[in-house]
Amino acid sequence: MELYNKTSFNISKLVTKTYSTSFSLGISAFAPHYRDAIYGIYGFVRLADEIVDTFHGYDQKRLMENFRKETEEALKTGISTNPILQAFVQTVNEYKIDYHYIDAFLKSMEMDLSNSYYEHEEYNEYIYGSAEVVGLMCLKVFCGDDKELFNRLVAPARSLGSAFQKVNFLRDIKSDMEERDRIYLPGINHAHKIDDESKRNLEKDVEREFKEALEGIKKLPYGVKLGVYSAYLYYLALFRKIKRMKVKDLMKGRVRVSNPTKLALLLRGLVEVRLLKLT
Template sequence: MMNPRDLFDQTTFECSKLITQRYSTSFTLGIKTLDQKFHLPVYAIYGFVRYADEIVDTFHDQDKEKLLARFKKDTYEAIETGISLNPVLHAFQLVVNKYHIDQELIEAFLHSMEMDLDFKTYDDSKYNEYIYGSAEVVGLMCLKVFCEGDEAEYEKLKVPACKLGAAFQKVNFLRDIKSDYEERGRVYFPGVEFTHFDKIVKKQIEEDIQQDFDDSLIGIEQLPIGAKLGVKVAYLYYQKLFDKIKGLPAETITQTRIRIPNSKKLSLLIGTYFVNKLGIT
């Protein structure tokens, strides 16, 4: 029988798992292809970043700055004390403390959330700063889990992990360009005006994204065996979404949000499983 403290810890992880399942079918599918030992830690990371993101993107009738400041304070207190009655933060601090996730990564992520409260347009510097904090460091947090304390391996895979996170985030920016502009007044791509988004601008953005995808591949192939399949599924999903976006006119991107049906996500999962697990091409 599980002791009371273990039960509490397990329950908070299950809360983060539920959050992941409710908010992201693609991320949930990717996690399922990771080694079982990585499931709960990655759920905890996703739950943390999702709830922080919800503060700045969803609660328009609330004082977002105050909510985010409280969330930040509670995060650091949870990490320092090793406990929180907020189940998302408790699960996250367990992962941070077990896998020695650097505070700099957490600070950079929370700073990017703060940037969403202030910035509506981004120059090159702010764009890169935001992508690092909102996406690349999340990949690095997961990489800390996958490397399980092997710092040499972590250092070797840092750059490709950042490239993959950047590619994912930039694809999200393209996919969500309409909602980001209409609902939040944001355009993330430097020097790009929503009302002047055309095929030339779209092509330039796509070339940058493809380079990030290409640069990330070497890192995926070198990941620990228990992590490789899950990350590969995420890579293929986003590459498929990106390919779909590339095949559409610029005006379509500004008029609708592009999606990959769940049936295609599942086929990607199954196909990647057979290629990686059974050696079938």
Template sequence: MNYYEIYDRFSEKCSKIITNLYTTSFSIGIFLLDRKIRKDIYSIYGFVRLADEIVDTFHDKDKHKLLYEFKEQTYRAINEKFSLNPILNSFQKTVNKYKIDTELIEAFFKSMEMDLYISDYSKDILKNYIYGSAEVVGLMCLTVFTNGDSKLYYELKEHAIKLGSAFQKINFLRDIRYDNFILKRRYFNKLDLKTLDEKELKTIIDDIQDELKFALRGIQKLPKEAKLGVFVAYLYYYSLLKK
């Protein structure tokens, strides 16, 4: 094993560590994926997690500057097929290996930027935000799952989009108090915690359930290497929605 291979293995382990530290649900789901694709999904989640931390956690830092630099480093890593940032090195390997569409990455960064200057999300703005923050992540993972099978990718694309959207909306409901009072963001701008509108809440939950139902049909068609892991993540989020 040469030194580049050792560094690549180190990079992959860093992405795995971030995933396991930050999320229980995805850690379990990824662990149940086939070993040959597991590290690629870790690399995608590690990348996404770092960007999330910039906009959600480092309140005493210049977030705009940090996100801009992270974005520049990401594209440089992809183009040069290397980065001294182990998380980006791991991510670029997956992007280049599966030829993940850079439009998905660009949409993701646009949504991260939205969190820096938008505090009250209208319905239309929220739709664009969810596409970039969650749906494209599902599409990146689907690119790995289908591994060059473009016919299967496009057959399952809408299902992956709905699953990503449902997961994100469930996260919004789970974190609504923190988002509202700490981050000063309202993703569901018609849902006021002080005067809870049960009708509006039911509308949101019904919408999520419809998305989950549609997504499940796609999960059933996934390659066997991915099906169990994604289904377990689905079950976790479904139970979280019920809670």
């Protein structure tokens, strides 16, 4: 079992590094004993996201139903023949991650298979399940047995996850609309054109959430502070780039931050966290 578990975490690590250079950089900045668990969470989230976003031409609803059943069975028995689920289940059990977070996440993934746009109530539910609970899963790992710290950081962790997700919505407007027939701006559907005003309204939420999140990042354990702060700086840089653009510009292609810029942000984070003592 030790060899199987080690291999399972290595597979989740490979998935993380293959799909996201930004998150990989952030995780590499964590103290070593945090890394496997976060790889385990990311691998699980990534696999579910792939089912609903890229497995076109297949029965995605059935695949998602099977994935939920596999997840529930693995959580019940403590083992899975799917290495990504195995790494995730080991993480859930070790850090006592609330099953409610997992159910909320899977529900949001299922919503993506039937919804092309979201009204305000559904939109908030979707963001909670698709992003905020992922941040809370990670926070369980960061805080370990310190329940008091976890409870203090729940609100800023949710704000960070929400801000990240909304930046993704803005960045991916073109692919979401053209490839997936989805619109992730509240109150906007195919009968209402996405315009710069609706973009600015969403940006106001993001700015508020970034401010709230930063106060929480300052209180994180030292071993994860640099990694989370680096991810924060990356998304903040991406957001500022998007903010200068109009909707018509976003519809031309995906906004990116270059790898040299990512490295520079990591170095900036290193200076501010370890030399200037971000508090």
